[in-house]
Amino acid sequence: DAGVIQSPRHEVTEMGQEVTLRCKPISGHNSLFWYRQTMMRGLELLIYFNNNVPIDDSGMPEDRFSAKMPNASFSTLKIQPSEPRDSAVYFCASSSLESGNEQFFGPGTRLTVL
Amino acid sequence: DAKTTQPPSMDCAEGRAANLPCNHSTISGNEYVYWYRQIHSQGPQYIIHGLKNNETNEMASLIITEDRKSSTLILPHATLRDTAVYYCIVRPSLFKAAGNKLTFGGGTRVLVKP
Numbered sequence: 274d275a276g277v278i279q280s281p282r283h284e285v286t287e288m289g290q291e292v293t294l295r296c297k298p299i300s301g302h303n304s305l306f307w308y309r310q311t312m313m314r315g316l317e318l319l320i321y322f323n324n325n326v327p328i329d330d331s332g333m334p335e336d337r338f339s340a341k342m343p344n345a346s347f348s349t350l351k352i353q354p355s356e357p358r359d360s361a362v363y364f365c366a367s368s369s370l371e372s373g374n375e376q377f378f379g380p381g382t383r384l385t386v387l
Numbered sequence: 388d389a390k391t392t393q394p395p396s397m398d399c400a401e402g403r404a405a406n407l408p409c410n411h412s413t414i415s416g417n418e419y420v421y422w423y424r425q426i427h428s429q430g431p432q433y434i435i436h437g438l439k440n441n442e443t444n445e446m447a448s449l450i451i452t453e454d455r456k457s458s459t460l461i462l463p464h465a466t467l468r469d470t471a472v473y474y475c476i477v478r479p480s481l482f483k484a485a486g487n488k489l490t491f492g493g494g495t496r497v498l499v500k501p
Contacts (some may be wrong), residue, residue, distance in 0.1 A: 304487050306489075311425060316431070316489060321487060368487065379430055
């Protein structure tokens with residue numbers, strides 16, 4: 274298995290632009306997580322899905338952030354409009370009961386908003 | 388969720404055992420102790436987890452005290468590639484709705500020296 278796949282790996286954009294981050298979970302995993310990591314705040318859970326349904330979005334910072342999971346093999350995290358303080362590394366992870374709910378993380382997307 | 392306390396950093400010698408402590412004095416009876424690590428520029432990686440008994444796998448050993456208020460992760464023969472930030476996480480029961488969530492603290496930055 275290729276593991277969790279994220280794209281793009283790096284994104285540089287200007288303030289006010291829309292940003293879409295993409296994630297393909299490991300095949301067969303039914304839980305998907307979006308995290309954000311910054312020096313100041315560390316690694317924070319933004320939202321997670323079970324069976325494509327959002328379960329807990331309490332970590333989503335504000336309405337500019339939205340996440341979708343239209344099917345079991347794809348999820349997006351969108352920021353609109355983006356701001357410099359959104360600059361961070363965004364990780365996607367997936368898990369399943371069969372994997373003991375161990376979360377497998379992707380390589381992350383490094384976002385820079387100028 | 389129970390809070391964990393870890394030393395911010397520690398050094399260890401290559402080839403020697405690395406013992407990483409974690410305090411979780413408010414842990415409840417059905418909460419697990421999980422360890423993840425994050426090597427620079429990569430996503431976090433699962434290491435090991437336990438509930439009451441000591442656990443061992445190909446990566447590490449986990450020693451949990453009898454009162455469950457603290458634990459130690461042991462890397463038996465540290466290599467330079469073990470240099471990473473190690474996170475100790477207390478996680479709700481996997482059978483609870485919140486059991487999927489991982490809350491990362493600051494972790495311990497481990498530097499393995501030649």
